[in-house]
Amino acid sequence: MSGPSYDPVPLSTDHTDDVPYNRPLSPETRHSAYQSPETQPLEPHDDLPPGAARPRFLGAALNDDGPNPRSSYASSSNSFPIADDYSSSVYALNADRAPGSRDPTFYSLNYRDDPHDGDFNDSQPGVSKMSPAMQSSPYLSEKRNTYAAPRDRSRRKLFIIGGAILGLLLVIAVVVGVYFGVVKPKSAKSSDNASGALGDEHTSAKPSGTSAPTPGVRAAVTGGDGSKVTTEDGTTFTYQNSFGGYWYWDSEDPFNNGARAQSFTPALNETFRYGIDQIRGVNLGGWLNTEPFITPALYEKYANSSNPAVDEWTLSENMAADGGLQQLEDHYKTFITEKDFAEIAAAGLNWVRIPIPYWAVETWDGEPFLAKTCWTYFLKAIQWARKYGIRINLDLHAVPGSQNGWNHSGRLGTINLLNGPMGLANAQRSLDYIRIISEFISQPQYKDVVAMFGITNEPQAPTFGQENLIRYYLEGYNLVRAASGIGEGNGPMISFHEGFTGLSKWSGTFVNSDRTSLDVHPYLCFSNQSPDPYSARANTPCSAWAAGQNNSIGNFGLTTAGEFSNAINDCGLYVNGVNLGTRYEGTYTPGNWPRVGSCQQWTDYQTWDDDMKQDIMNFALASMDALQHYFFWTWKIGNSSVTGKVEAPAWSYQLGLQEGWMPKDPRQAIGKCGGKNPVGALKPWQTGGAGAGQLDADFTSSYAWPPTSISQGGAATLLPSYTPTGTVRTLAAPTFTKSAGGGVDAGQGWVNTADTAKGMVPIATCSYLDPWVGPSAAPPAPLCSGGTARRDNTPTPIITSPPSLA
Known part of the structure; x- marks a missing residue:
């Protein structure tokens, strides 16, 4: 369909012909595909200066000549060809309208990412139009009756006594009603919910304040806007949520799912209708899986040491030699707290994506990470999310050997998942962790809160091939x-990252799979740099992403943007x-990038005027509308220990709310791309309905696990592998004790009692290389022998006792 024109992002014009979609590139071009460090995954990166760490992000620039290969393909000599329909799309999701139309009601009357959202007030974006009847308070008649004048003075005393008794009974009835109204799981199907004034209203008890204990009745603790919240450590704060959300926490009933983030979001004990209810989320990046640019103070301390901290591996080594790894737990305790979850719900957001590393489960000898501690804080995240009605997308962000060689994978360097001599063994171990996590979060106590599982973040399919990635995903799915x-x-x-292959490459895969979704991370900031202001980029997200997202929802199923940000260049400390x-300042290495200007104007947010803040907000709203279901990266950027302030402001949702460049109501994004209704409800099997789980036999046999060969490793039978003879580690559950004595059933960490398969461990008579050895190393020879001792220094890991299957 036709749509408005947009300013393209400047790109290099260094190509050999003018044929769209078919432009051979050369290493000399300044396209980010050749100059960005994130595009050289196959090399050991000895060319990087000490302390250099590749960024976590991939993002191709826009080009009005058509799509280019994503930057990750640049250094891969064995990658398959693609045509990336996603990151370089020039098709906007726009409806036809009268030329020059500026009718402010156009968007609200046409485009709806939530078909139940109400009409918006023309003069007050985000505020619903209401009929006089809707504007009338439903509590007004009750108030009038309560304060009606007495009919007879002689009967006044009797009325007072009777009123007191009636009032006490009313209080008891309200308390009991609230308690049982929110306790009852799945009390209201979403299809029965009424449409409310501010959008999709889901019926449930809606307390406006904290309920007071009544003698003889155990009151449920809950509250809405203006109520006082008492945290675990006894501190208090006032809950401010103007969207009709309410919190719920009862220490006697800690697995109650009665909380609701907003009136337009289903409560946790109601069904979230994927494809209808919109995912408006934010990441909690840098918390349980640290990253230098998100938590710079942790890294600045060791940035210039003899062993610079460039990833959590080297950070852990530095901390261990400087006071101990408990410094990381101090970070876990303070970087994200319960109040953050309250603020996220109050910001109109209903999901959080929480990255966790494999060392939340365990570490093996030689791995310096702080083992298992971050899992304790993930359990706190579950409790806090439950309290404020927020759903969690748990993302396995780092796996053994690294899935992409970037600093956020735990160790900067090479790709050793499905790549190189340890590629198979690392994949086996990673799948074990997927299984262990799945068994925990699928327990009835957790499944309604941890509602999505991203089984591996940003795997580099261009390095090891989409075929083997599908095999790995299918085994993880099973x-x-x-x-x-x-x-x-x-x-x-289950969420699958698209692996930097392009969304269209996944069409036709996982047909009839039960509740699978596709994840993509679109960024605009790591390509050629431009001095253009945000005002020139206002519609870029619409032209770049909207059509690709809609096509993927129609062809594959639910498609989310697991990460995106407001950054339009690579400015920011440690970004x-x-x-x-x-690149912007011409100081990026490796490569030879021309200086565009100073980054100060893009990082010194304290000097931004109202016009610039509004331009950034317009960019953010366009991104939200184009992506439909999204998780902004990230909620919070920590202060630099040197300057004392945030040095990457375009990446912080929280700071944007505080300073005025992020929307107070994310529903203001509706219609920013000018399109009509996007793709509606998903197919039944995509949401667990009819046909779910009936995968095609040809598909499952074609992508059976394990792979027959491994990229840069050769035949799988000639590579090190583990054996399923070990005891499976289970994840610990929180402990709750009722005031009357006795504990609360928090689960045993293992929901499927029929799954008694063993865990992967090394074979005593086989030889193994270091899991991060790199793809250029030769496999051990001979690989295994009955009389051959292991030739590395990796002992059999210590495994915990087996799960209770009683």
Whole structure:
């Protein structure tokens, strides 16, 4: 369809012909595909300066000549060709309208990412139009009756006594009603919910304040806007949520799912209708899986040491030699707290994506990470999310050996998942962790809160091939569904990152799979740099992303943007990595980038005027509308220990709210791309309905696990592998004790009692390389022998006792 024109992002014009979609590039071009460090995954990166860390992000620039290969393909000599329909799309999701139309009601009358959202007030974006009847308070008649004048003075005393008794009974009835109204799980199907004034209203008890204990009745603790919240450590704050959300926390009933983030979001004990209810989320990046640019103070301390901290591996080594790893737990305690979850719900957001690393489960000898501690804080995140009605997308962000070689994968360097001599063994171990996590989060105590599971973040398919990635995903899918079962409500939605292959490459895969979704991370900031202001980029997200997102929802199913940001250039402390510089200022290495200007104007947010803040907000709203279901990266950027302020402001949702460039109501994004209704409800099997789990036999046989060969490793039978003879580690549950004595059933960490398979461990007579050895190393020879001792220094890991299957 036709649509408005947009200013393209400047790109290099260094190509050999003018044929769209078919432009051979050369290493000399300044396209980010050749100059960005995130595009050289196959090399050991000895060319990087000390302390240099590749950025976590991939993002191709826009080009009005058509799509180019994503930057990750640049250094891959064995990648398959693609045509990326996603990151370089020039098709906007726009409806036809009268030329020059500026009718402010156009968007609200046409485009709806939530078909139940109400009409918006023309003069007050985000505020619903209401009929006089709707504007009338439903409590007014009750108030009038309560304060009606007495009819007879002689009967006044009798009325007073009777009123007191009636009032006491009313209080008891309200308390009991609230308690049982929110306790009852799945009390109201979403299809029965009424449409409210501010959008999709889901019926449930809606307390406006904290309920007071009544003698003889155990009151449920809950509250809405203006209520006082008492945290675990006894501190208090006032809950401010103007969207009709309310919190719920009862220490006697800690697994109650009665809370609601907003009136337009289903409560946790109601069904979230994927494809209808919109995912408006934010990441909690840098918390349980640290990253230099998100938590710079942790890294600045060791940035210039003899062993610079460039990733959590080297950070852990530095901390261990300087006071101990408990410094990381101090970070876990303070960086994200309960109040953040309250603020997220109050910001109109209903999901959080929480990255966790594999060392939340365990570490093996030689791995310096702080083992298992971050899991304790993920359990706190579950409790806080439950309290404020927020759903969690748990993202396995780092796996053994690294899935992409970037600093956020735990260790900067090479790709060793499905790549190189340890590629198979690392994948086996990673799948074990997927299984262990699935067994925990599929328990009835957790499944309604941890509602989505991203089984591996940003794997580099251009390095090891989409075929083997599908094999890995299919095995992960089978493990998750073995834990949870098939059908709606039985465990999490499974999220697959598209692996930098392009969304269209996944069309036709996982057909009839039970509750699978596709994840993509669109960024605009790591390509050629431009001095253009935000005002020139206002519609870029619409032209770049809207059509690709809609096509993927129609062809694959639910498609989310697991990460995106407001950044339009690579300015910001450590955004590209520790001591790596920026393209914008011409200091980025490796490569030879011309200086565009100073980054100060893009990082010194305290000097931004109202016009610039509004331009950034317009960019953010366009991004939200184009992506439809999204998780902004990230909620919070920590202060620099040197300057005392945030040095990457375009990446902080929280700071944007405080300073005025993020919307107070994310529903203001509706219609920013000018389109009509996007793709509606998903197919039944995509949400656990009819046909779910009935995958095609040819598909499952074609992508059976394990792979027959491994990229840069050769035949799988000639590579090190683990054996399923070890005891499976289970994840710990929180402990709750009722005031009357006795504990609360928090689960045993293992939901599927029929799953008694063993865990992966090394074979005593086989030889292994370091999991991060790199793809150029030769496999051990001989690989295994009955009389051959292991030739590395990796002992058999210590495994915990088996799960209770009673």
